[in-house]
Amino acid sequence: MADGAATLTDDALREEVRAWLAANWKPLPPEQPGAGGAGWTTSPERKAWLAKVVDARWAVPRWPAEWYGRGLSDAQARIVEREFAKVGAPGTGQDRSNLWANTALAYASPTFKPKIVPQLLKNEVGMCLLYSEPGAGSDLAGIRTRADHVGDHYVVNGSKVWTSGAATADYGMLIARTDWDVPKHKGISFFFLPMKQKGVEVRPLRQITNESHFNEVFFTDAICPEENLLGPLNAGWGVLQTALAYERSVMGEGARGPRSGVAEATNEEPLIALAREAGVLGDPVIRQEIAKVIAYRRLNALNTARAKADLAQGTSSSIMSLGKLAMSRILHEEARVRTMILGAGSLLEGKDYPRAEDANFLTLNAYFTSIGGGTDQIQRNIIGERVLGLPREPEVDRDVPFRQVRGNG
Amino acid sequence: MATITAEDRTALTDSLHRLLADRCTETDVRRTMETEDGYDPALWQALAEMGVVGLIVSEEYGGVGAGPVELERVTEETGAALLCGPLVSSGVLAAGLIQALDDEAAKSRLLPGIAAGTTIATAALTGARGGWTERDVTVSAVAAGDGWTLNGVASFVTDGQSADVILVAAHAPGGVGIFEVERGARGLAVKPLPTFDHTLRLAELTFDGAPARRLASNGPTWNAIEQALDLVRVALAGEQAGAAKKALEFTVDYAKTRAQFGRLIGSFQAIKHMAADLLLESESAISAARNAAARLADGAPDAQAAISLAAFACADAFSKVTADAVQMHGGIAFTWTHPAHLYLRRARADAQLFGAPAAYRERFLEALGA
Secondary structure, eight states, X not given: OOHHHHHOOHHHHHHHHHHHHHHHOOOOOOOOBOGGGOOBOOOHHHHHXXXXXXXXXXXXXXXXXXXXXXXXXXXXXXXHHHHXXXXXXXXXXXXXXXXXXXXXXXXXXXXXXXXXXXXXXXTOSOEEEEOOBTTBSSOGGGOOOEEEEETTEEEEEEEEEEETTTTTOSEEXXXXXXXXXXXXXXXXXXXXXXXXXXXXXXXXEOOTTSOOOEEEEEEEXXXXXXXGEESSTTOHHHHHHHHXXXXXXXXXXXXXXXXXXXXXXXXXXXHHHHHHHHTOTTXXXXXXXXXXXXXXXXXXXXXXXXXXXXXXTTOOOSGGGGXXXXXXXXHHHHHHHHHHHHGGGGGOOSTTOHHHHHHHHHHHHHHHHHHTTSOHHHHHHHIIIIIXXXXXXXXXXXXXXXXXXXXXX | OOOOOHHHHHHHHHHHHHHHHHHSOHHHHHHHHTSSSOSOHHHHHHHHHHTSTTTTSOGGGTSOOOOHHHXXXXXXXHHHTTOOSSIIIIIIIIHHHHHHSOOHHHHHHHHHHHHHTSSOEEEEOBOTTOOOSGGGOOEEXXXXXXXXXXXXXXXXXXXXXXXXXXXXXXXXXXXXXXXXXXXXXXXXXXXXXXXXXXXXXXXXXEEEEEEEEEEOOSSOHHHHHHHHHHHHHHHHHHXXXXXXXXXXXXXXXXXXXXXXXXXXXXXSHHHHHHHHHHHHHHHHHHHHHHHHHHHHHHTOTTHHHHHHHHHHHHHHHHHHHHHHHHHHHGGGGGSTTSTHHHHHHHHHHHTTTTSOHHHHHHHHHHHTTO
C-alpha cells in the first residue's frame, strides 16, 4: 500500500471524492443498444467521463499508483464506490468489475500493458471472449484452435463459438493450443487477439429462442503480435482461471425475466399474479406448484444472504457454489409452472399473446443458465469434488500428450 | 426475553454438541428408543441442567429466557443426534403454550418444573384426523362445580404416555379453551400408539368425564395455541435441517470409503450428482429454518410466510435427503443395524407432525396474499 493511503482517514477520503464529484460529475444521456443487436455501444459522453475518472485515479483505487490507482484498501475503495453510487456516476470499482483490465494488469507483457490497460479502463476498445469451441464445451481444455509461432507473431487457425460482441470487438481474449505434445492443460496459451483483420470472420448464431446474442468466430491465418501473449507461453490455462474467477465474481444476478415487457400491475409474486389473471388461482394443484416454485427462489435468496454473512465474518462459505445450480432449477420450474397456468394458451406465440411469449421464451431461455457457463452436470461435479470432497472422476486424457487425445468426428 | 449474545449462543450449542456426542450416540438412541417412555432420564436431567429444556421459559420461572433463534440452533443439534425425548413436547409446545396464555397461577405452578425437567408436559390439540387446526379439536369441556370435565378422544399426543401434565384443547362454551389434566386423573385413559419412527412417542388419550382445570386466556385461545405452534414449527425446522445435514454427511463419508469396480463410489457421477443436489437441499433447509427463527424473533410482518416456508422446505429436504441416503448407500442401508433408516423414519415423522408439507404450502400462499 502506498504511504499516502495508509494515513488517509475515511472521512478525508470521503470528502475528497465528494468534492471531486461535485466539481466534475454531470449525468450522462441514457445508453442505447447498438444497431442490429450488436451489443451496447459506448456514447462519446460516457467515454469522456470514463477518461476523466481514470485520469483522476478513481477508476481503480485498489490498484497501485503506477497503474492509475491509489493503493487503497478494499474498505476504502468501497467508500469511493459508495460516493459514486450516491450520485449515480459510473466508472469506479473497475478493479473489481473490469474483467479485461484486471486480466491485462495481471498478465500482459511489459510492452503491451501500458498500451492496453488505459484503453480498457476508458472503454476505448471493445472486447469479446474466445474460449469455447464447437468441439470443446464442458471440456474447455480440449480446445483445438491453434496458434503457431512464426517470426515475430503467432498465426491463428480454428474456430470459436458463443462469443457475444464479436462483431464490434477490437480484441478477443483467446485461448489457443501452442503445444500439441504435452497433456491438454499444459499446451494452451492466452492472447489478446486483434479482431479487426482479414483472418477473422464473425457469423451470428441463431439461438433456440430465435434471438441472436452470440456469434461463431472463424480464424484463417489470423495474425496475433508476440507482445499480445498474456503470461508465459503454454501457461494460458492458469491465466484463464484468473479471468474466469473475475467473470464469475461479476456475473451475479444474470437471469433474465419475461421478454414481453408487460408491466406487472402489482407487487405480487409474478406467478400468483399470472394465476389470478388466468382465473386459476383457486386450483389447489396449481397452488401447490406455485408455492414450490416461489419457495425455490426464496430459499436461494436466503442461501445467498447467509453465504454473504458468512463471508463478512471471515468464514468461507460452501453455499456460494450452489447458486448457479439453484438458479437453473428456479428458471426451469418457473417456466414449467407458467406453462401449466396458461394451459392451451401456451400453444400460441407472437405479440398478441404476450403471456404465451413469456412462458415459451422462459422455457427455452432457462437452458441459458443450465448449460451456459458450465452445464448443471459440470456444476454438480464441481460441488461434489470441491465442496463435498468426493474423489474425482478418472480422466483418460489427463496425462496424455494432447496429439493422442480423441477428438470429435 | 433475556439478552443473549452470539457468544452465549455458540457456547450453548458447543456444550450441547459435546453432551450429545458423548451421551446420545447411535447406540444410546437405539437403546432409548426401545424403552417404554422413549427417553433417557439421566440425559434429560443433564439437558435440563444445561438450560436446554427450559430454554424458552422466562428467567423468572427458572428458564433461560431465550427465543426462537436460540431454539432453532439447539434443535439443529438435537436433530442431528436423533435425540429421543419430550424436548419439543414439554420444553417448546407446553411451555410455549403456557407462556402465550394469561394465567399467572398456571405459569408459577407449571413452568419451574418444566424448566427443571422434573415436570414433563405436553399438549393434546388434535383428534384422529391429525390436522392441528382449530377444526381438528375433538374434545369438549363442560363446567362441573369449580372446575371442568372433559369428554372425547385426542390423538397423536406427543409423549402422552410420559407426561405428568397434559394441556388439552377442548370445545367449551364461547370457543376452544385449554384445560390442564394431570397424569393418572380418573376418566383419563392413555393408550400408547405404535409409531413408525421408534424414537417418537405418541399416545391416544380418551377423556371420559376427566376432571380438568381451565387456563385463563385473554384473547381467542387458538391464537395462543398458534403462538406455541410457531415455536414448535421453528424447533421442528431446526431439527429437520440439522438431521438432514448429518444424514448427508455420513452418506458422503461412506461414498469416500466404499469401493466398487476398483473405484470409490463417490467418484461416480451417478452418486456425486445426487450428493450435490442433496447439499442444495440441506443448505436450503438450514437457511429456511434460521430465517424463520429470526423473523419470528423480530416479530416481522412476514414471519408467517417465513415459518410456513421453513415448515415445508425443511420437511421436504429432510425427507429427500434421507430417502436418497438409503439409495446411495446401497444394500448396507437396507439393514436394521445401519443408521440411515433411523433418519428416514424421523424424516417421515417430522413431515407429518403438527401439519404436513402440502398444508404448509397452502398456508405459505395465503400468507403471500394469494
